Amino acid sequence: MPKGQETRDFIITKAAPLFNEKGYSGSSIADVMLATGLKKGGIYNHFESKDELAVAAFEHNWGLLKARYAQALHTAGESPTAQLFAAIDVHVGFAEGEPVVGGCPLLNTAVESDDGHPLLRERVREAVDFWRDLLRNIVTRGIAQGEFCIADADEIATIIISTLEGGVMLSKLYHSPDHLLRAAAHLRTFLNDKLLL
């Protein structure tokens, strides 16, 4: 890997948790300088603007979460039921600060960017689209294989994402895993009632 690419990746790795915790507007280039030990010019050698760094930092955080999903679905095996519960469990990791420091980057970035930051909003929409597709596909397979009695897979994706993200918000606010754990338990009960097996 060329040295320039290494430095770029190093900056992203340091900026990503910072931006997730303090927000894009709340993080300054001075903060990135402090986190990386680089001078301003050393950062802007690799990124045209703070916006470009912000998008790269978001992609990094989202990549960590997406990798966790892939791993969980792989471990869960072929059953749509097992996969659906495994996908929920990934998000419950945020109760313990996993896999990304500072809570869910989708929630954080959506809330910050929805009334501005069109570039970031576009990226977070694509990420949430991916998550919705992932859940919808699992549910659709579960319906086709006779595992679930569910009328609308997209509606279920909305309910799962809403409940988990609101739970992350409360758990972060109160510095307590309880709210997210309750939200996830509620979802499991709700989904168990839809199982046909």
Place this chain on the structure above:
Amino acid sequence: MPKGQETRDFIITKAAPLFNEKGYSGSSIADVMLATGLKKGGIYNHFESKDELAVAAFEHNWGLLKARYAQALHTAGESPTAQLFAAIDVHVGFAEGEPVVGGCPLLNTAVESDDGHPLLRERVREAVDFWRDLLRNIVTRGIAQGEFCIADADEIATIIISTLEGGVMLSKLYHSPDHLLRAAAHLRTFLNDKLLL
């Protein structure tokens, strides 16, 4: 009302939607100057710092939401069941940008302040405490009056708040009321199953 108090209130009224949409870090004093037509000195005559204005702006937004709750519960009458559904309907107003421009100030401020801004986090915690108490009290009365079959009122408050706030996040992100409407419909079905009447 003295002129100074009028000007202070005017600044808060203009800063409140701005801060709710763009966030506290994302809004500058220059933005507040533009929104109010006042010079920087004219703003800092009334507020010691941007933080003090931010807290006042949050309180203003939260006050609008709280007033809507009070009105809805009053209109719903004495029945805990009617009150609980009315409380949910208040939040569904965010699907249409009501009662506060820029989405739920609790969600926005919680997500922005949970890893910093201790003063704001403290205020948003108090506001969410108020909302949780309101829901818990309705549920507790509903249990006592034999209207609900619910084991844990606090758990129900967590589920309602999580589902609604996650729904607000998705509806804001996609600029579509559908997600919040689905989240609320899910909650109504869930709660209907707990009704004994």
